[in-house]
Every structure is written in structure tokens, then in C-alpha cells.
Amino acid sequence: MSSQENPEENLPSVQEKTEHGSVAVADENPFADPGLPPHEHRVQDIDERAAKRSERAVAFLFTLSMLATIGFIASYVAFPVDKSVYIFPIGHISALNFSLGMTLGVALFCIGAGAVHWARTLMSDVEVADERHPIEAEPEVKAKVMADFKAGAAESQFGRRKLIRNTMFGALAMVPLSGVVLLRDLGPLPEDKLRHTLWSKGKLLVNMNTNEPLRPSDIAVGSLTFAKPEGLEEHDHDFQKEIAKAALMIVRIQPDDIKDKQELEWSHEGVVAYSKICTHVGCPISLYEQQTHHVLCPCHQSTFDLSDGARVIFGPAGHALPQLRIAVNEEGYLEALGDFAEPVGPAFWERG
Ligand code: FES
Numbered sequence: 001m002s003s004q005e006n007p008e009e010n011l012p013s014v015q016e017k018t019e020h021g022s023v024a025v026a027d028e029n030p031f032a033d034p035g036l037p038p039h040e041h042r043v044q045d046i047d048e049r050a051a052k053r054s055e056r057a058v059a060f061l062f063t064l065s066m067l068a069t070i071g072f073i074a075s076y077v078a079f080p081v082d083k084s085v086y087i088f089p090i091g092h093i094s095a096l097n098f099s100l101g102m103t104l105g106v107a108l109f110c111i112g113a114g115a116v117h118w119a120r121t122l123m124s125d126v127e128v129a130d131e132r133h134p135i136e137a138e139p140e141v142k143a144k145v146m147a148d149f150k151a152g153a154a155e156s157q158f159g160r161r162k163l164i165r166n167t168m169f170g171a172l173a174m175v176p177l178s179g180v181v182l183l184r185d186l187g188p189l190p191e192d193k194l195r196h197t198l199w200s201k202g203k204l205l206v207n208m209n210t211n212e213p214l215r216p217s218d219i220a221v222g223s224l225t226f227a228k229p230e231g232l233e234e235h236d237h238d239f240q241k242e243i244a245k246a247a248l249m250i251v252r253i254q255p256d257d258i259k260d261k262q263e264l265e266w267s268h269e270g271v272v273a274y275s276k277i278c279t280h281v282g283c284p285i286s287l288y289e290q291q292t293h294h295v296l297c298p299c300h301q302s303t304f305d306l307s308d309g310a311r312v313i314f315g316p317a318g319h320a321l322p323q324l325r326i327a328v329n330e331e332g333y334l335e336a337l338g339d340f341a342e343p344v345g346p347a348f349w350e351r352g
Helices: 048-078 095-121 139-155 162-186 239-246 261-265
Strands: 014-017 023-026 084-087 091-094 205-207 225-229 248-252 271-275 287-289 294-296 303-305 311-314 326-328 334-336
Touching (some): 048 095, 048 162, 084 095, 091 095, 095 162, 205 334, 225 239, 271 326, 271 334
Antiparallel strands (some): 014 023, 084 091, 205 225, 225 248, 287 294, 294 303, 303 311, 326 334
16 A cells, blocks of 8 residues: 555654664654543433423523513504613613514524523433545435434433423414514505595596696696696695595597597596506606697506597506596586596506
């Protein structure tokens, strides 16, 4: 065997001088494997009362985790968003954020600390030497892993220490509840709010720019007028929410040019009112071509023909714009005859 095949041949020998001056050679390997130190038993291995104390400590940590999770949920319910507290040395912070962070942190920490303490004091404490082996697992290796797993489960006393097992299950089962209660922050359910707008029978059409009720004579041929429902003011708390559904565009078309029969019936002397909200993804439509009666959404170029029921003639929008049925009241102002017949905006009715 060459020295390359046996690296230990290349190791230096230890040379010592004898009392007669000759040199003795000691064939000791300075890099020899020192082996495992003598095994020392833990106090829990030899004293059942110490093992019981450790068991109670682990159970205490898991129980503390459960209480912290309950505290997390209670904090979420109890503390208003705007309440602040003084915490030294941080200063004034949100009571809700502080309590949520603290309780969730304690819940997770106690699970981790309980598991570590359990492993260090009660699970098997036997040193095991294992030879290096190829990465690819042989069937026998898989079988051995399964056997080791079962042996490990048995040695961890998972079945015998019912107190630990049950409190650990409780702690692990309750921690996800923290995430579940946060789902409430997604907001209240929309209920039927997307199906209705502020338009109702008798509501006047008010010019968005002048804030004045509109008469048919205010709508010039070729112009595009934007309107809102009477009573909706910009300083209202819900203005943005309501105008996002109720915004209206009004044009005047020669009645003979209107091809759609219902559109003609729902108009007044060629004045037609349509939702301004694009049925693709809800952009406000703002470009009107007088000659063709086409309106164009600037976001993705959906084009609607206002002389033909506002049907889509180009672009990604999937539906015609909803039309508002209008008439003129006794004072000569344009008024709605009800709400839109279908939900406005991006294809909501398909989700119905
Ligand atoms: S939002 Fe109008 S085309 Fe996309």
C-alpha cells in the first residue's frame, strides 16, 4: 500500500532523546480520535422526583403559552386602536400593539422553551455514534429511520407523560387562533352594499362641477357632463365611498341615433345617463367622442358605444355600462326614476 493510500504513514513520529543520547521513536498519532467523554447521568435520570419537577416545569411553560394566547385574544377585543400607554423606557406606544406583541411573543417563547427543557431534561440522554454513509437512502436505511423514529418517540416518553403531551397539544392548537382573530381586520362583510347606490326615485341629477341640479337644456350635444346624486356633498364622511358607485356621466344624443330600444325609453329627449365606472376594473371613464358616441376608459382602452346601450366594442371590459333611468320632474330638473338595475363597476353581478 502506498503512502498516498494510507495517510497515517505520512504522520510525523514523536522522537525522544534517551539518557544515552540515542533517539527513540514513539509511533503515536497526535490526531487520534479521542472518543466520547465518559457519560454522566443527569439528575433526572437517577432521581424520579427531579424528573417530576422537570415535567411540571415543561407543563407550566406550555400552560403559560395557552394563557398568553388567551391574553392575545382578550387584548384584541379589549383595547381600542387609539388607546396608548406609557412603557418605560420605550415611552408612549399603542396599548393594542404592545399587548398583542407581548402576548404572542410569550405564547411562542413558552412553546419553544418548554420543548427545549423537555428535550434537555427528560428525553433520552444516550450518546449515539453513527458512521458516515452515502446520501442516497437505501430501503434498509429508511426502515432504520422509521425504527429510530419510533424508538425516539418511545424514549421521549411522549405516551407516558400525558400531562406534557396534552398541554403541548393545547398550546400548539391555540397559537393559530392568534392568526384567526386577525382575519377580522379584513373588514366587515360588504353585505348588499355593492348592489345599491345612492340613486333612488326622485333624486335630482346634480352637476359635479357647479353643484347645481341639471336641466335637460344644460346638456349640450357633444358635451360630457358628470353628475352625482342630490344630497351627496364632498365634505360628507362617506363621499368617496358613495361617489365611487354613484358617479354618472350624461350625454345628449339625437333620439334617432339611439339604436337600443331600452336606452331610448330610459332617456329623456336624447339625454342619457350611464355609470361612469368602467366594468373592467373600475376606472372612471372620461373620454367621449361626439361623432361616434363612443366613450373610452383611459386605463385599458375599453370602449363603449353610448348610442347602443353602452355595449363594449373594444377592450377587456366584459359588460355594458349600467344605465340610470331618468325623467324630468315638474320643476324641469332631471331626476332618477330609481337605482341602477344592476350593480355598477367591474362585473360584480357575475360573482352574485
Ligand atoms: S378599467 Fe377600464 S378598461 Fe380597464
